[in-house]
Amino acid sequence: MGDYFSMLKQDVRFKEGLKACMNCGVCTAICPAAEFYDYDPRKIVELVQSGNNEEIEGLLKSETIWYCGECMSCKTRCPRGNTPALVVMSLRTLSMKLGFFTESEKGRQQFAIKRTVGENILKYGYCVASYAVSPEMHREQGPIWEYILKNTNDVYERFGGHVDELGEGPLRKIPDNVRQELINIFEVTGGTDLFDTIESHSRKKAEEMGLQFENEGIKNEYFNEVFTANKKKHTH
Ligand code: SF4
Numbered sequence: 702m703g704d705y706f707s708m709l710k711q712d713v714r715f716k717e718g719l720k721a722c723m724n725c726g727v728c729t730a731i732c733p734a735a736e737f738y739d740y741d742p743r744k745i746v747e748l749v750q751s752g753n754n755e756e757i758e759g760l761l762k763s764e765t766i767w768y769c770g771e772c773m774s775c776k777t778r779c780p781r782g783n784t785p786a787l788v789v790m791s792l793r794t795l796s797m798k799l800g801f802f803t804e805s806e807k808g809r810q811q812f813a814i815k816r817t818v819g820e821n822i823l824k825y826g827y828c829v830a831s832y833a834v835s836p837e838m839h840r841e842q843g844p845i846w847e848y849i850l851k852n853t854n855d856v857y858e859r860f861g862g863h864v865d866e867l868g869e870g871p872l873r874k875i876p877d878n879v880r881q882e883l884i885n886i887f888e889v890t891g892g893t894d895l896f897d898t899i900e901s902h903s904r905k906k907a908e909e910m911g912l913q914f915e916n917e918g919i920k921n922e923y924f925n926e927v928f929t930a931n932k933k934k935h936t937h
């Protein structure tokens with residue numbers, strides 16, 4: 702077993718997020734995720750603070766660490782100046798680095814986020830570019846997304862946009878030199894390495910699950926599985 706506690710302590714977010722928890726539960730009381738999910742930031746902080754590597758490993762493989770919405774409400778209320786959200790962020794990154802994220806349904810979704818939102822940032826300069834989102838994947842939007850996709854220029858011009866063209870407004874083309882800066886930032890800060898790590902662990906998991914995996918795009922069985930899976934009970 703690894704010394705996960707020491708690994709967490711190397712993450713600057715962990716150092717900032719956990720000073721000394723007195724287990725009061727104020728973070729859980731304010732937490733919107735705790736309202737719906739089987740999630741309790743007080744318990745997470747308490748468990749991590751114990752330094753018990755066996756329990757931390759369980760956390761790194763759990764669904765729990767993926768429920769936080771990173772809203773930062775917990776930061777504003779903790780009487781000890783902790784930020785449970787930063788502790789959760791450091792747990793998530795360690796889970797991804799060690800490949801433990803593929804052990805949970807919500808963790809496996811990191812692959813879908815990387816292939817969509819993550820790659821969009823580097824390709825277009827936007828997390829979500831409406832022309833890159835397939836309406837079949839977002840049926841919760843009803844017919845609206847499909848309409849916007851078919852009428853992108855018309856819709857965005859009404860907001861003063863220049864879709865995929867240099868200029869002003871929403872969905873304007875992000876100049877190549879600016880996009881290159883984003884790519885450089887990902888490289889320098891370890892984001893590119895983390896993307897590669899998510900890919901390689903996901904590929905391994907796809908093999909283990911007997912699902913087809915492609916090196917790019919979203920048309921493969923593994924992507925479809927992680928994007929649509931909802932077999933575990935996540936809410937109260
Ligand atoms: S509010 Fe702060 S001190 Fe209280 S349980 Fe949460 S992290 Fe610990």
Ligand code: SF4
Pocket residue numbers: 728731732733734735742768769770771772773774775776785786
């Ligand atoms: S940042 Fe996460 S843990 Fe903190 S209040 Fe928001 S959802 Fe809860």
